[in-house]
Amino acid sequence: MNHWIASLPMYNVTPQHAALWSALLRDCMTAFARAGGPGDVTLAESTDVDLMTHWRREDLLLSQTCGFPYRMLGLASHVHLIATPCFDAPGCEDHxxxxxxxxxxxxxxxxxxxxxxxxxxxxxxxxxxxxxxxxxxxxxxxxxxxxxxxxxxxxxxxxxxxxxxxxxxxxxxxxxxxxxxxxxxxxxxxxxxxxxxxxxxxxxxPGLPLIASRALAEPQAEALRAALDTALAANVERARALRLRGFARLGGDAYAEIxxxxxxxxxxxxxxxx
Known part of the structure; x- marks a missing residue:
């Protein structure tokens, strides 16, 4: 794959939060490129198509979906499960x-x-x-x-x-x-x-999973997980504003709860x- 697309569409609850998620995504892509990942990535500020179509794109490098389409609507068979965010919010426990x-x-x-x-x-x-x-x-x-x-x-x-x-x-x-x-x-x-x-x-x-196309090789998927950790640590104030504590590595079967x-x-x- 010569070109990829990435987006974080799920928790853009205000324009300020959308800007913070975009900055986190940019830092993640920078860290990923330094680790040998593809550098030709379009960061989608918004998705102008149906999200199920977006999540099934073969060139999807990173996005976030809901656990229901992942487990119940067949999305799991099309994507890598990259990570599950852990948030600091009332009602959250780890992932x-x-x-x-x-x-x-x-x-x-x-x-x-x-x-x-x-x-x-x-x-x-x-x-x-x-x-x-x-x-x-x-x-x-x-x-x-x-x-x-x-x-x-x-x-x-x-x-x-x-x-x-x-x-x-x-x-x-x-x-x-x-x-x-x-x-x-x-x-x-x-x-x-x-x-x-x-x-x-x-x-x-389990929280809303971060996913990637299965066109992404497993070693690159693992490097992407590390890039997420790097991006999170790069700006403590941003993480606090997003209430983001970390990223858990789950198997797809964890979403059977849904x-x-x-x-x-x-x-x-x-x-x-x-």
């Missing part, structure tokens, strides 16, 4: 993370102070292929569903930030937010969380979030 179960002010004032009290309310979810927004929420409410239903309605928002806006605006009542996203937003824009109440956390799962959560909900008759 594992949770989703915060949240309700808006109006729902809270009407008594939605526990998950079971959210039955019959309006849910909001970022996307159907999200572990943190959909699969973890489905797993959490499955024991309380009746006849395959828990919520009165479901609104697809497109992002965790949009879910929070829907809750704040009274357009929805309850949702699940990736705890890293929640912490980064709280750092940068605490006003965005005004009137949003956290009821609890979902079960933990599949187990989906199956557990299905066995309770709640295969679809609704």
């Amino acid at each position: 594992r993370y949770r989703s915060a179960l949240v309700v808006g002010e109006q729902a809270w004032e009407r008594g939605a102070t526990t998950l079971t009290a959210c039955q019959g309310l309006r849910a909001a979810c970022n996307s159907a292929d999200s572990h943190s927004g959909m699969n973890a929420l489905r797993h959490a409410v499955a024991p309380f569903a009746r006849d395959g239903r828990f919520f009165a309605s479901l609104r697809w928002t497109g992002s965790h930030a949009a879910t929070l806006r829907a809750l704040a605006n009274g357009e929805a009542d309850v949702g699940a937010i990736d705890c890293v996203t929640l912490a980064l937003l709280r750092d940068a824009h605490p006003e965005a969380l005004r009137g949003v109440h956290v009821l609890g956390m979902t079960a933990p799962a 599949e187990h959560m989906a199956h557990a909900a299905a066995q309770l008759g709640y295969a679809e979030l609704r």
Whole structure:
């Protein structure tokens, strides 16, 4: 492969965070090139195509996906699992993370102070292929569903930030937010969380994996892992702002937990979030 592309699209919750992730990616690519990796790499500031298409690119040198498409939608067979970030945020434990179960002010004032009290309310979810927004929420409410239903309605928002806006605006009542996203937003824009109440956390799962095309040889994949460590250590303040503590090396089977959560909900008759 003569040319590669790299991106970190998942935790760009504000323009400031996007700039920090881009700088980390540049430092990683510099360290990788010094170790003998390819120097001809385009750093994608944004992806203007479907992310599943982007993640399956043969020239993908580094990107970040969600554990649900990695394990459940066949992505694992197309990519190297490079590393899993470890974050310093409430709900994180080493390489594992949770989703915060949240309700808006109006729902809270009407008594939605526990998950079971959210039955019959309006849910909001970022996307159907999200572990943190959909699969973890489905797993959490499955024991309380009746006849395959828990919520009165479901609104697809497109992002965790949009879910929070829907809750704040009274357009929805309850949702699940990736705890890293929640912490980064709280750092940068605490006003965005005004009137949003956290009821609890979902079960933990491995965090969002960093991946590369299988066109990348395994020795280069290992050099890329080392380059990530070098980039992290290069700027302590940047790492702190990103709440990034390190990178774990997991096997792909670690993400079976996400599949187990989906199956557990299905066995309770709640295969679809609704």
